[in-house]
Amino acid sequence: MVIHYKCPNCGDDMAFDSDSGRLTCHSCGRQDRIEEFSEDFITTTFSDEDAHEYHCDNCGAILITEAETAATTCSFCGAGVVLGDRLSGALAPAKVIPFTISKEQAMAAFRRWCKNGRLTPKGFMTADRVKGITGMYIPFWLYDLNTKAKVSADCTRVRQYTSGNYIYTETKHYDVYRDIDLNYVKVPVDASKKMNDELMDKLEPYDYSHLKDFKTPYLAGFIAEKYNYNDEELLPRVKAKIQKFIDSYISSTISGYTTVRYRSRQIDTKKTSSHYVLLPVWMVYYDYGKAVHTFAMNGQTGKVVGKPPISYGKVAQWFGGIAASTFIALKLISLMMGGEIW
Template sequence: MVIHYKCPSCGDDMAFDSESGRLSCASCGREDKIEDFSDEFIKATFSDEDGKEYHCKNCGAVIITNEDTTATSCSFCGAGVVLGDRLSGTLAPVKVLPFQISKDQAREAFRKWCRNGRLTPPGFMSANRIKNITGLYVPFWLYDLDSTADVRAVGTKVRTYTRGDYIYTETKYYDVYRDIDLGYAKVPVDASTKMNDELMDKLEPYNYQDLKKFKTPYLAGYIAEKYNYDDEELFPRVKEKVQPFIDSYIHSTIKGYSSLRYKTKNIHTRMHNSYYVLLPVWMVYYDYDKQEHTFAMNGQTGKVVGKPPISYKKVAAWWGSIAGVSFITLKIIALLLGGSLL
C-alpha cells in the first residue's frame, strides 16, 4: 500500500515542512494540519501481497526499496511516498519527533561546523564538497527503566598526627552499605542494523517534549526505516548504556573516605515501559581527498557528529606553539627566581 499525499488545491505533491510543522504544497503554498489526518493507515492491516511490489501513484513507476524502508521518494518523479503496510500493526511507531531543521538549514549548519574545525585541513573547512544530505527517520526504542542497587563496601579514614618526636598514622575502617532505587525515563537505543550505534548515541540529547502521536504525513518527503530489533532484543544494550550512570550515582552517595573498596555491587535493572519511535537525523555525505566521509546531524537541534579528517601540519604547529609558550614561561620563572634567560 503506497500512501501519496496530493494537494487538494492544485494536485501537486505535498511533503512535511519542518518550519511550519504542517503538510505543505510547494506549488500553491497550501498547508494542512497533520493532526487533522486520520489514523486509518496505521490501524489497518495489509496482506503479504501488498508489500511485494510498489508503484508510484504519481507516475506509475515501480518504487525500488529495500525491505526495511518505510518512506522514500520515487526515483522517477521525485514524489514523496509512504509504504503503509510497513507501518501497520506491530510495525506502527507510537510517537514521532518531526524534523525541525530544514535541508537548507542543515546544509548551512554543517558548513558552520566544518569551519570551526581548527585541526582539519583547509580544504575540508571550506565545506564546499557536500555530496548529499538525506533526511532520515531512524527507528529507536525509548525505555523507561527501574534499577535497584545493593552495595556493600569498606571505607577507610586516615589521620596523621604528631606526638612528641613521633609521627602517628591512624586508620579507621567502616562498613558501608547502600540500598538504592533509581529510575530512568526515555533512554534511547537505535533499532536499525544500518545505523552506526556510536554515531546515533552521540546525537543525543533530543527534546522528547516535542514528540507527536505518529501519523504518516510526518514522513512525506523523507526516508524512513522500520526497526530490525524489538525492545526485548535491545534490552541488554540499554542496560549497558545506563550502567555508567548508575555507577556514578552510587559513588556520589559515598563521600568522606580516604579510600573505598567494594565488596559486592548487585545491580538489577528492569524494563518498566518501552516505546517505538522515529527520530529525525540528517545524514551528510562529504567528499574530501578522494574519500567519502559520513556525518550525522540531529534533525531537531542541529548537533553534528562524525570524525573529520585531521591536518597533521596543523597538529604539529599546535604542539609547537604549546611547547614554545611553555619554554618562554619557564624562562620567565627562572628569571624571576634569579636565573638567566640564556
C-alpha cells in the first residue's frame, strides 16, 4: 500500500514541513494542518506483487524498498510516499516526534559543528564535502521501568584524634540495609538493526513532551524505518542501559562512611510499559580522506554526534603547547625560589 498526499490547490505532492509543522505543497505554497487534512486528497494504491515492490502513484515507477522501509521518496519523480501496510497493526507506532529542524538548518548546524573541531584536519573544517543528508524517522521503544533493590553492606567510619602524647584511631562498624524502589520513565532504545546503537544513544535527550499521536502525514517527504526488534527482545539492553544509574543511586544512599563492603545486592528490574515511537534524525554522510564519515543529528534539538577524523599534527602541537606551558610555569617557580631548571 502506497500513500500520497495531494495538494487540493494544484494536485502536486505535499510533504511535512518542519518549520510550520504542517503538510506543505512546494509548488503553490499551500499549507494544511495534519489533523484537518481531507481524506479526499489522500491517494492509496494497493499492490498484490512482492512485499518489497510498490508502485509510485504519482509517476507509476516501481519502488523497490528494503523490508524495513516504511516511508521513502520516489527516485524518479521525487514524490514522498508512505508504505502504509508497514505502519499498521503491530507495526503502527504509538507516538512520533516530528522534525523541528529543516534540511537547511541541519546543514548550517553541521557546518558550525565542523568548524568547532580543534583537532580535525584543516580541510575537514570547511564542511564542503557533504555527500548526502537524509531525514529519517528511527524506530525506538520507550520503556517505563521499575527497579526494586535490596542491599546490605558492612560499613565503617574511622577517625583519628590525639590525646596527650598518643594518637588514637577509632573505628565504628555499621550494619547497613537499604530497601529501594526506583521508577524510570521513557527510557529510549533504538530498534533498528541498521543504526549504530552508540550513535543513537548519544543523540539523547529528546523532549518527550512534544510526542504526538502518530499520523502518517508526519512521514511525508522523509524516510522512515520500521522496527527490527520488539520490546521484549530489547529488554535486556534497556536494563543494561539503566544499570549505571541504579548503581549510582545505591551508592548515594550509603554515603559518609570510610569503607563500604557489600554483602548482598538483589536488584530486580521489570518493565511496566513500553511504547513504539518514531524519533527524528538527520543522517549526514561526509566524504573526506577517501572515506565516508557518518554523523547523526537530533532532528528536534540539532545535537550532532559522530567521530570526525583527527589531525595527528594538531594533536602533536596541542600536547607540545601543554608541555611548553608546563615548562615555563616550572621555570618561573624555580627562579622565584632561587633555583634553575633545565
